[in-house]
Amino acid sequence: MADGVEWPRRLGFVAAATSLVAAFAASAAPIPLYGLYRASAGLTYGDLSLTAVAYFAGAVMALLVFGRLSNHLGRRPVVLLSLGFAAVASLILLDVSIATPLVVGRVLLGLACGLASSATAAFVVDNAPANPPWLAAAVSSSAPMVGLTLGALGSGALAEFGTAPRTLPYLFVIAALLASACLVVASPETGSLRPGVLASLRPTIGLPRASRRLFPVASCTFVATWAFGGFYQAFGPSIASDQLGSTKR
Numbered sequence: 457m458a459d460g461v462e463w464p465r466r467l468g469f470v471a472a473a474t475s476l477v478a479a480f481a482a483s484a485a486p487i488p489l490y491g492l493y494r495a496s497a498g499l500t501y502g503d504l505s506l507t508a509v510a511y512f513a514g515a516v517m518a519l520l521v522f523g524r525l526s527n528h529l530g531r532r533p534v535v536l537l538s539l540g541f542a543a544v545a546s547l548i549l550l551d552v553s554i555a556t557p558l559v560v561g562r563v564l565l566g567l568a569c570g571l572a573s574s575a576t577a578a579f580v581v582d583n584a585p586a587n588p589p590w591l592a593a594a595v596s597s598s599a600p601m602v603g604l605t606l607g608a609l610g611s612g613a614l615a616e617f618g619t620a621p622r623t624l625p626y627l628f629v630i631a632a633l634l635a636s637a638c639l640v641v642a643s644p645e646t647g648s649l650r651p652g653v654l655a656s657l658r659p660t661i662g663l664p665r666a667s668r669r670l671f672p673v674a675s676c677t678f679v680a681t682w683a684f685g686g687f688y689q690a691f692g693p694s695i696a697s698d699q700l701g702s703t704k705r
Contacts, residue, residue, distance in 0.1 A: 464644045468583035471639035472576055473595050475535055478636040479572040480603030481610070482542040482629045483511070483565040486549055486558065488612035492622060493552055503555035507562045508686035514566020519574060522567075524656040526575035530647040535579055535640050538571035543633045546626040573600070582646035 486507075493499045526534040545564035548557045577596040584592030611625035618624040663671055 481607030484607030518570020534575035
């Protein structure tokens with residue numbers, strides 16, 4: 457393949473990988489600030505638990521309803537929609553004085569990550585180079601965890617050492633999302649417009665016969681791991697403060 461053809465795909469691969477990391481980094485940015493919200497905004501444990509449910513609901517809705525959308529509208533518009541949801545959520549979270557903006561922001565972040573898990577991951581695979589053959593799978597599977605780690609650690613560091621702990625993490629996240637969006641806009645489209653957009657929004661469920669026996673176990677494992685992660689997302693800062701004697705809010 458000529459360099460003139462290869463370069464757009466390389467740009468698309470970088471744009472897709474960056475967008476996948478940025479969307480999940482945005483979803484993790486609020487977590488280290490929960491202790492601040494509870495101390496300064498008066499949020500209760502019930503409010504914090506609701507944020508975990510809100511995120512889960514948004515992610516599941518995106519996966520069930522919008523999971524096939526990029527097959528009909530193209531990859532780039534849906535990737536940009538994912539980044540847009542994350543950016544709007546970050547803007548809302550700049551001012552959290554009651555539970556409502558935090559819950560709304562977490563719903564939008566769930567939608568962003570659900571779309572990223574489908575459309576952005578597909579964009580990664582579409583643009584991945586043929587060699588090494590494992591690169592597409594490695595990036596699409598590991599980028600969310602990299603984003604979650606960077607978002608949580610970066611947000612915590614900025615909250616601890618920055619001058620504006622409740623706003624600075626989100627400003628960095630918004631800048632990363634905008635940079636990712638610019639890369640996506642400059643990348644070539646790998647999908648195509650296809651009819652059936654509305655039909656694609658109707659959830660369909662099907663299981664290969666060989667997988668049906670394993671489905672109940674897989675479902676329980678999935679729900680348990682999400683519940684476990686959601687518990688520590690919502691209550692991690694409070695546990696550190698109340699049970700471990702940490703004075704850092």
